[in-house]
Amino acid sequence: MNATSQPTLAVSVRDVVRHFGRFAALRGITADFAPGKLYVLLGENGAGKSTLLRIIAGLLAPTRGSVRVLGASNIREVATRFGYMGHAPLLYDEMSAMENLEYFAALYGICSRERCAEAIRTVGLDPALERRVGQYSQGMRQRISLARAIVHSPELLFLDEPFSNVDLRSARQMTTLLAGMRDRGRTIFVVTHQAALMEPVADECVVLDAGRLVAREKGIPARLLTPYPAQERAPVPADAEARR
Amino acid sequence: MTPAPGVWTITRRSLAKDLRLEWRSKDAINSMLFFALLVVVIFSFGFDPTAEESRRIAGGLLWVAILFATVVALNQTWTRELRNQVLDAYRLSPAPPQALFLAKSLGNFLFVAILEVLMVPLFVVFYNLRSVGPVWQLLVVAVLATWALVVNGTFFAALSIRTRSREIMLPLILFPISIPALLAMVDATTSILTGESSPVFWIRLLTVYDLVFTTVCLILFEPVLNAE
Numbered sequence: 001m002n003a004t005s006q007p008t009l010a011v012s013v014r015d016v017v018r019h020f021g022r023f024a025a026l027r028g029i030t031a032d033f034a035p036g037k038l039y040v041l042l043g044e045n046g047a048g049k050s051t052l053l054r055i056i057a058g059l060l061a062p063t064r065g066s067v068r069v070l071g072a073s074n075i076r077e078v079a080t081r082f083g084y085m086g087h088a089p090l091l092y093d094e095m096s097a098m099e100n101l102e103y104f105a106a107l108y109g110i111c112s113r114e115r116c117a118e119a120i121r122t123v124g125l126d127p128a129l130e131r132r133v134g135q136y137s138q139g140m141r142q143r144i145s146l147a148r149a150i151v152h153s154p155e156l157l158f159l160d161e162p163f164s165n166v167d168l169r170s171a172r173q174m175t176t177l178l179a180g181m182r183d184r185g186r187t188i189f190v191v192t193h194q195a196a197l198m199e200p201v202a203d204e205c206v207v208l209d210a211g212r213l214v215a216r217e218k219g220i221p222a223r224l225l226t227p228y229p230a231q232e233r234a235p236v237p238a239d240a241e242a243r244r
Numbered sequence: 245m246t247p248a249p250g251v252w253t254i255t256r257r258s259l260a261k262d263l264r265l266e267w268r269s270k271d272a273i274n275s276m277l278f279f280a281l282l283v284v285v286i287f288s289f290g291f292d293p294t295a296e297e298s299r300r301i302a303g304g305l306l307w308v309a310i311l312f313a314t315v316v317a318l319n320q321t322w323t324r325e326l327r328n329q330v331l332d333a334y335r336l337s338p339a340p341p342q343a344l345f346l347a348k349s350l351g352n353f354l355f356v357a358i359l360e361v362l363m364v365p366l367f368v369v370f371y372n373l374r375s376v377g378p379v380w381q382l383l384v385v386a387v388l389a390t391w392a393l394v395v396n397g398t399f400f401a402a403l404s405i406r407t408r409s410r411e412i413m414l415p416l417i418l419f420p421i422s423i424p425a426l427l428a429m430v431d432a433t434t435s436i437l438t439g440e441s442s443p444v445f446w447i448r449l450l451t452v453y454d455l456v457f458t459t460v461c462l463i464l465f466e467p468v469l470n471a472e
Binding site: 088093095109 | 337
């Protein structure tokens with residue numbers, strides 16, 4: 001197969017370095033990520049996972065190096081094709097879930113109320129809920145944040161600590177949802193410390209340490225799960241093993 | 245694929261969102277009103293002018309009070325975008341940055357206009373004001389002057405949003421650059437109130453100021469929005 005007939009990479013990162021003052025958060029990351037897979041980024045605090053995700057999503061500029069997302073070097077060209085869920089919920093506390101989603105959907109040229117309601121239902125919440133987001137529990141906020149990230153049906157999804165402060169049951173539901181999206185051809189990047197939750201559904205794990213990419217492995221090997229209790233593991237979808 | 249949203253559509257949606265947030269929180273309006281009211285009352289105790297003197301100083305007092313109160317509101321404008329890092333969600337979207345700037349400027353214009361509507365009757369009462377010149381000209385000056393304050397203010401508030409002492413930074417940057425506009429709005433108002441000279445020159449100056457700064461701010465807003 002020649003180069004032109006190869007499918008476009010979901011993300012391509014070349015020698016990416018990022019400094020914050022004198023601190024080097026990323027030290028020359030180079031990696032290619034094929035589309036249609038669920039990648040889990042692992043590493044200790046300060047390893048550079050969130051920084052890498054923010055650089056790929058275009059929220060931070062690399063000090064050196066280049067990033068291509070869905071074949072484009074200018075991230076704004078593909079802004080409609082990816083979604084991002086950050087540490088913070090990226091929602092207005094004074095508005096309801098529906099009001100938030102209607103506004104953010106409008107930024108993507110979507111004016112369908114039904115589509116917003118569908119996104120809220122997808123994350124397991126009721127679109128008719130009139131309470132303001134500021135009055136939601138942390139777990140509910142995380143779910144609405146996920147709904148915001150997927151309301152425009154992106155083909156590429158970046159999730160930074162989506163399970164933080166989320167109860168185990170909700171986290172499992174979110175994991176199953178992500179696996180379903182991956183099965184429909186979406187590419188998903190998840191930064192998490194809860195590797196066990198992602199273990200049944202992850203296609204590949206990317207391990208960062210002190211700003212360097214130190215390992216890429218299929219699935220999540222058991223040695224990377226040891227700090228996490230077994231009961232965190234999500235139920236294994238029927239076709240998970242076959243996919244690997 | 246969904247087509248990229250237009251500037252006016254996003255401006256309208258963002259303005260509606262800002263008005264809704266302000267209606268619910270009343271952050272900007274309350275702090276602005278309280279501050280402006282304090283200034284008017286304190287000035288009225290500080291001076292005891294005759295009707296003639298009032299007409300000469302009222303323009304200056306009014307616009308200085310509005311300028312200070314506007315700064316209070318401008319700081320609030322972007323603060324709510326920093327909570328929960330909501331601004332990142334806008335930066336990630338394909339929505340044009342200029343639409344956000346226009347929406348914020350229009351929102352601030354409305355807030356300051358409401359403040360003026362409430363403040364002017366107080367000024368008239370406290371300073372026993374009667375305009376010698378045509379009152380409709382005051383309305384023109386008010387619109388142009390308010391836009392001059394908010395367009396620069398919105399831009400510089402965005403510029404100082406990520407600085408640690410943004411409450412101090414904003415007036416430090418905004419006041420010097422607003423001097424030509426402040427001069428024009430005060431002199432135009434005084435000219436109309438006293439009826440001694442024509443305010444046309446000052447109105448033209450304000451118009452040019454508005455056009456130049458609106459254009460420059462719209463062009464420069466994208467790098468400001470995406471600054472780290």
